Amino acid sequence: MQKKLVFISNMAAPYQVKFCYSLQSYFDTEFWFYVKREADRPKWWEIQLGEKCKVLKMSGIVPKIGYYSFGVFYDLIRFNPDIIVLGGFMNWHWLILRYAKIFKKKVIFMSESLRFVKNDYDESDTLMTQENSSKALRNINKAFNGADLYLGMGAIAKDQFIKEIGFDKEKVSTINYPQDIEEYFKHPMRLKRDDENYRILFANRLIERYHPLFALKVFRKVNSMYPNTELIMNSEGPLKSKCIQYINDEKIKNVSFLGEINSWDNMHLIYKGADILVLPATYSNGNGTIIEAMASGMGIVISNKINNVERHSIDKENCFICDLRVESFVNAISTYINNPELFNEHGIVSRKLVEGRKNKHLAKKYYELIESRCN
Known part of the structure; x- marks a missing residue:
C-alpha cells in the first residue's frame, strides 16, 4: 500500500x-x-x-x-x-x-x-x-x-x-x-542561418538581479556587428519602462517584448523559436530558464553568478559562462553565430545533462x- x-x-x-x-x-x-x-x-x-x-x-x-x-x-x-x-x-x-x-x-x-x-x-x-x-x-x-x-x-x-x-x-x-520540460526535448536542433537572423532570448522577468539593462547593452553591440540578429525579452517586471527608455535612447533595433502567452502548455514555443538564451544575472539560485533552454537545445550564455548550475552547465562544452562584462557576453554570442555547428554540439550535451530533470x-x-x- x-x-x-x-x-x-x-x-x-x-x-x-x-x-x-x-x-x-x-x-x-x-x-x-x-x-x-x-x-x-x-x-x-x-x-x-x-x-x-x-x-x-x-x-x-x-x-x-x-x-x-x-x-x-x-x-x-x-x-x-x-x-x-x-x-x-x-x-x-x-x-x-x-x-x-x-x-x-x-x-x-x-x-x-x-x-x-x-x-x-x-x-x-x-x-x-x-x-x-x-x-x-x-x-x-x-x-x-x-x-x-x-x-x-x-x-x-x-x-x-x-x-x-x-x-x-x-x-x-x-x-x-x-x-515541466518534456515538450522542450521535442524541439529541433538549431541550424546555421545564412542571413544570420539569430534570435536571442532574455526569458527572465525584468528585475534588477536578472540584469535586463545589461542584456540590452550586450545586444546593442551584437546587433551592430550582426544587423539581422533579434532580441526577444520577457515583458513582465518593474524594469520594463527603463528597458524601453534605453532602447529608445540608444535607438536599438530588432528588440521586441513577448506578447501574451495563451497558456502554460504553449510557453515552450517561445524557446522553440529562439536560438540563444542570455542570462547575465547578478544572483540566482539556479534558474529554471537555463534548464528549459538546454532541454530545447539552444545555445546558452550565462553569468558566473548563478548558483547550482555545476551539474548541467559546463563552460565551452554545452554553454558559455561569462564574467559580468559586456565584452564577455558579446564574444560568447559571436562565437555561436560564427560557429553555428556549436548549436548542435552543445545541444546534444545539454540534453544529456538535463535528461534527469x-x-x-x-x-x-x-x-x-x-x-x-x-x-
Missing part, C-alpha cells in the same frame, strides 16, 4: 501541479496551495488543478503572518498523510509542524537558500548569515528544529541550513525543484530520497 504524501506551498505553480501527478507512481500524493496565483505571476500561469491538487479553503496572505489557511487542518484530518512536505519556513508551517508531531507524521521542509532582504520585493543577493541575521536564524532554528528532513534547493542552501541555521547535518540534504526521473529521485531518510 502506498504511503500518503502531501506537499503544501504558497501558490499553484504549473510545474508543481504537473509534478504531483508524476509522484502518483510512488506515493498517494496531494498538493495543496494557499493561493492559486500570486500577483506578480501572469494569468496564463493558472492551469487545471485536477483531482489531486487544490487551493486550500479559508486561505490567503496577510502582512506579518504571511500565508495562512484555516482549512488546512480539516484537510490534514481528511487525507491523514504519512508525510507532510512544507515549502518554506513560513509562520503557518510552524503550526502544521506542531500538528504533525502530535500525530507522529513525518515532516520535510523544502527551501531555497534564504536571502538577507527587507521585504518580498528586495532583490538583494546577500544570504542570511550569523553575522547579519543571527536573531532571525536562531528563531528559524527554534521554530522548525523538529522536522525529520530539510531539503535545500542546491548545495548553497544545504550549507546555509547546517552552518548558519544550525540544523542537524544528518537531517539535511539537497534536491531539485521539478521542471524530466518529471518521471525526478519523481523517482524524490521517492528514493524520502524513503531512505524518513523511514
